[in-house]
Amino acid sequence: MTGREILHKMKEKVGLGSSDPDSGKGKSKLQKNVTHGFHLVKGKGHHAMEDYVVAQFKQVEDNELGLFAIFDGHLSHEIPNYLRTHLFENILKEPDFWAEPEKAVRRAYRMTDDMILDKAVDLGKGGSTAVTAILINCQKLVVANVGDSRAVICKNGRAKQLSVDHEASSEKEHIENRGGFVSKFPGDVPRVDGQLAVARAFGDKSLKKHLSSEPHVVVEMIDDNTEFLILASDGLWKVMSNEEAVNAIGQIKDARSAAKTLTEEALNRKSTDDISVVVVMSNEEAVNAIGQIKDARSAAKTLTEEALNRKSTDDISVVVVRF
Template sequence: MAGKEILHKMKEKVGLGSSDPDSGKGKSKMSKKITHGFHLVKGKSHHAMEDYVFSQFKQVEDNELGLFAIFDGHLSQDVPDYLRSHLFENILKEPDFWRETEKAIRKAYRITDANILEKAVDLGKGGSTAVTAILINCHKLVVANIGDSRAVICKNGVAKQLSIDHGPSMERERIEESGGFVSNFPGDVPRVDGQLAVARAFGDKSLKEHLSSEPHVTVEFIDDETEFVILASDGLWKVMSNQEAADCIKPIKDARSAAKHLTEEALNRKSTDDISCIVVRFG
């Protein structure tokens, strides 16, 4: 076997998929039916790619965790890159993770945001949205998010959103009570203090008084009706509904091919933003 093939096999084994950093796949050891794949495409903006993905299975003593996340940066590569390296680590360090998973995730989100703000000199003035999904022993799925990256589950062909899009309009009261404002000027979408088009994010030190880093957390149990889960940045959801995305990949059994197909369809629909997508298939 050639060196490149050996490297490819090693990467697949640890869940990194191919040598292409913008695409990859892996599978559960606990249930061979459960697979995951991801694909990223840079948008048409003049800045560097600001979407980052985490997608792999991890053995923790006698348990298996599927760890999946989309981090969509704004004015920053450094903050989403930091999240990719540290957010799950901080979640799993919480002593109550196994007994009170949702509480542990909320606490780890707050701690991680505080760490980012402390490192603002190094990480810059930007920030990042996040959607994370933790699959515990192939049975319990815990989804958390801040911002407008989204998680959608498909059961029996029906798409259901597991996250909440934290738009400024829906949180206007909280923003105004903290001394901020929501304005459509400049531009054509509501923005916090006329700057940021999401009401919750990591980082963004200059806006932090008016932004929240408190995640929406939900729990879903995997059953025989569960087909797949999609995590994606808003570059996908700006041009596709939840059900359209589910219908688009229903016949595609390979998770990485499904993720790639979604990004291609978003491009066909004229999405100009960075697009990142993870698909987790359940048999």
């Protein structure tokens, strides 16, 4: 298989078209008004793009699942790419997923990290953060994360953070109890053993004794007040607050455009990271509540553009989901 063919296969897995490799959109078959859009922008670092996105609806037996995720790698792209392929697969293999999704997600996260560490020679020395969202029959949302990629839901026009930022400074005691330390040098963020800015991640075999891959997991019910969901890597959140991200896509009609707008705004705000944004959105009441946004891809585009405007230099990935 040629490199071009491999890239095309990778795009198909997340809904990317061959002519538009950095964004995509889709919609639910169960609820036609539930749509998603996403957008990715490479940061200014001298490395390959290390953000990977999943954004798709999938039929499982008699249920529809919306699978959305952002995997933000560091030191290499192998581990986030591995997560893109295997993490949801492992979650859905859990026998108690339908009865106890929170328990199943936690177990699958731990098992997947064990698999990554066993393959450390093949996958390199790096690691990855993760934020995942599983939408079950457009009624229940199961969100999990390790690291600093974030999930923010908008209800009644207000931003609500569903994930937890696992920063080194906030878990200093746990890191020290494992024999590690948290450094803080002038002009830099706190880091685990002077190296990693997050306290939880997949991989990072050389630091694993001092890191955790235990996810924060929360279940959020979808109701008439639910407007949209944003998943984004830290390339966005370093330069935008939750409220700013929600407000930035208030006039966008297309979810993919909203995601792109956010990534571009992050770059305008001097973000240097890779930036990935996913936006998921739905229902007419929500459209009225947040202005003119009707398409998740436009919303994702908007968030991307906003991140660029704020000079984000990270890779930028945005997924927007409307409810």
